[in-house]
Amino acid sequence: MIAVYDTLTRGKRPLAPADPTLVRIYVCGVTPYAEAHIGHARPAVVWDVVRRHLTRRGYRVVYVQNYTDVDDKLVDRSRVVQCDIGELARQHIADYEREMALLGVEPPDLAPRVTDHLTDIVRFVAGLVERDRAYEADDGVYFEVRRDPQYGQLSGQHLDEMRPGVRVQVADGKRDPADFALWKRAPSDEPGWESPWGRGRPGWHIECSAMSARYLGEAFDLHGGGVDLVFPHHENERAQSRAYFGVEPAAIWMHNGLITQAAVKMSKSLGNGVSLQALLDRAHPMAVRTYLLSVQYRTPLDFSWQGLDDWSRGMERIWRLWEDVRNEPAPSALPHAPQPQWLQSLQAFEENLLAALDDDFNSARALALVFDMVRDARRGEATPYGRAARGLARANLAKADAVLGILPIDDKTAGRPQSDSVLNELVQWRQAARAGRDWELADQIRDLLDRAGYRLEDTPRGANLRPKEKSRRAGQPSPPV
């Protein structure tokens, strides 16, 4: 049983998809008017884990995440940078998709764009007007909020208690301050499409109702987004969809917590955002990914560079084990009872991991189990059952990677990083020095390699050379080779 926290009912509910074999997910995607920041990465990574876990649990998943490629912010931005709005959106979408791929986020099954769905949107708005749930005004079409007795349920807002005067109306044609735009007339120098209500563009919320219905049907299983979207975006989306179809659009509403810095929300206006590019310059992409998973998805994540560095150090331990066991075959036979504790743990690992994720996708607990597993594997490695420990470690890391995404993508299939002949010469030279007990020379060679960006470790199985500081470091040149 998979339990998921539902914003509407304020509690965990069992996931019970209408089609028991298929989970249909809609997540509000980005408005591609600026470079992606860490706040865009969190939901992407979180829902990537949701998909992976549901898939592991045997469901088929259809995951839809939209791009809002036309709205006021894009219009404004395109003016500032003197760039065609379509081109602007395409560039930012391309950057976003490239960065998400680095983070190991699998692309959505469908990534619909607003500009490709004007027909659906116009039909949706027309339907709401026909049903007398929306009205045409001088400057567009508005949804009539007061006609929905359930309005405010999702966000816990009460229409009469919302701060008066905050929703500024600037001489528009709303009948009620809480009404929101379904269609906004646009001047001829701005992007627009013809409609029964004149040339204009969609309001902010209608796109998601139209596109989710188009691809997932009028009712689907999970709807996601950041908590800052609960009101007004999702409240309005829910109201529209219910008004149009007469049914609840999403069985469960999931919302990820926001990312803060020094406990304050990152936002454009405060200028305290951290771009994804800056993160990737500093840390290994998979360290960034798992850092975002180190906290349960609903909990606010207070970002700090120190925190990211600390986390990266922990991940290195996992990756080191992977490097050591990646080519290990599965154990052919396990020792018989009585089995030591570590061996039992290694065998129960995946079961425990999946159980942690069954509980509202608790990736923090899941990652703690991975660290436990690493320790158990190392412990077992030093026993007569070392081969079994290593084989189980390899299998377990692969299983954890399948649902969480924890291993460096480049390393997964490629062999060990091939060192060039010069490096090999140095290592062998040093081995000779050590054999001759010339410790001073041996240490000098090790220092030399260190300065070149490699760490040399003497292990029971021989010298091990690997690029150091794999997970982090801004400003350091890439190792030569």
Next chain:
RNA sequence: GGCGACGUAGCCAAGUGGUAAGGCAGGGGUCUGCAAAACCCCUAUGCCCCGGUUCGAAUCCGGGCGUCGCCUCCA
């Protein structure tokens, strides 16, 4: 003013009634030519404060204090 979340060791963080996971940092060991890595041991008699319920509470209830979010574009 309304709605909501959070407050667990130096830092991050899991834990919704049964006697404090995990990571980083720190201390001490084992191993090593020395390191590194790895492993072992130690580091919260206590979970913001005060009451209450209970055999038993970080976990439930009441009251405080503090921080943050939403109510306006925002993942």
